[in-house]
Amino acid sequence: MSKIKRLLFGSYLLVVSGVITLHYEGIGSCLLQELSGSNSLLAVFGSSLSGERRRAELQSGGISLVQLSRRSKRNKADKKREREEKKRRKQEEKQRKKDERERKKREKNEQKQQAKEMKRKDKEDEREIKNIGKRSGIPSNDIKSKIKDLKKQLKLERKTNPSATLKGLFDSSGGFGDAAGGAGDDADSNGDSTANSNDDNAGAAGRELTKEEKKQQKKQDKLDEKEILNKMVDSGMNKKEAKKKVKELKKLLKSKRKSGSPRATLHDVYNGTADTPSGGATGAQNGDIEGRVAALEARVEKLTRANKKRKAEVKNLNSNISKLAFIMKKRVAGTASGSGQGSPSSSDEDDE
Known part of the structure; x- marks a missing residue:
């Protein structure tokens, strides 16, 4: 019976350790031979089978635990990598947005600086154009009108060419043309006809006036009419006769503008400097001189009469x-x- 106990103990060790050696295999075979004729054969064989099953379960359980442990470690590493990747992507997105904001801010500052620089350049060009006009003897009203037109052209030009400048447009348009010479010739008219002679030079090719130019010309005609009327009255001409003379000048101006001089002015007709045939200009000038002489004679006679009357009054008073x-x-x-x-x-x- 002690031998059977030893065999059972060896079987127990075999089941617990899960290691089969030749020694234990021999013991197991001896145990089967000893118990082959006894009644406890089935019980021993059943316990042996249950031990084998238990050993297999333990072995399979040990393998699955290792796999699960390795898999768990791999999952943790994967999750860690995913967290790090997510954190990295988040930082990259944050940095990208920051860079985008800085880029937009830089572009905005550059645009502001560029606009400020262009504004400063426009002021310098405007000052330079004014100085050119003053040196050429151009009236201030004509200089302002020229600069105003150039600014309108510049606004349209910069829609397609942002680098356009006021001075560039001024140079490309021919500047003030021959207005300086016209100013010297028309000095008797106080420089008022200089701007219009500039317009005559600009429209020498027969270019029609724009709507804005016609509006400006209409205003200038009214101013010229008042100035010429005052000149005639100051020279001694009767106001009624002066108005009649101005009316004739306006008719003559209208006919000249229709005949191919759309930029002729009332001062040009009054001074006989309009771009018309020489005969008509000479006739107008001669007629104007005769009118001035007659007006001066009338004024002298009027002053003489007034002086005689004044002398009589002084004599009576004495x-x-x-x-x-x-x-x-x-x-x-x-x-x-x-x-x-x-x-x-x-x-x-x-x-x-």
Whole structure:
């Protein structure tokens, strides 16, 4: 029985350790031979089978635990990598947004700086154009009008060419043309016709006036009409005759503009400098000179009459003063001699 116990103990060790050696295999075979004829064979064989099953379960359980442990470690590493990757992507996105904001801010600052620089350049160009106009003898109104037109053109030009400048447009448009020479020729008209002579040079090719130019020309015609009327009146011409003369000049101006000089002005017609045939210009100039001479003669005659009338008034006033002095002298003498002798002086005073 002790041998059976040893065999059972060896079987137990075999089941627990899960290691089969030749020694234990021999013991197991001996145990089967010993128990082959006994009644406890089935019990021993059943316990052996249950031990084998248990050993297999333990072995399979050990393998699955290792696999699960390795798999768990792999999962943890994968999750860690995923977290790190997510964190990295988040940081990259944050940095990208930050860079985008900085880029937009830089672009905005560059645009502001560029606009500021262009504005400063425009002011410098405008100042330079004004100086050119002043040196050329161009009236300030014409310079302002020219700069205003150039600014409008510049605004349209910069939609397609952002680098366009006011000075560049001024140079490409020919500047003020021959307006400086026109200013010297028309000095008697106080420079008012200089701008219009500039317009004549600009429209020498027969270019029609724009709507804005026609509006500006209409305003200028009204100013020229007032100035010429005042000149005629100051020169001694009757106001009614001056108005009649201005009306004739306006008719002549209208005909000249229709005949191919759309930029002719009232001053040009008045001074005989409009771009018309020489005969008509000479006739207009001669007629104007005759009118001025007649007006001057009328003014001289008027002043002479006024002077004669003034002399007569002064003479009459002196006579009255002398009479008054004589009366006062007699009255003082009568008062000194007595009241009785004052009646003759009174009668003389009445006679006087």
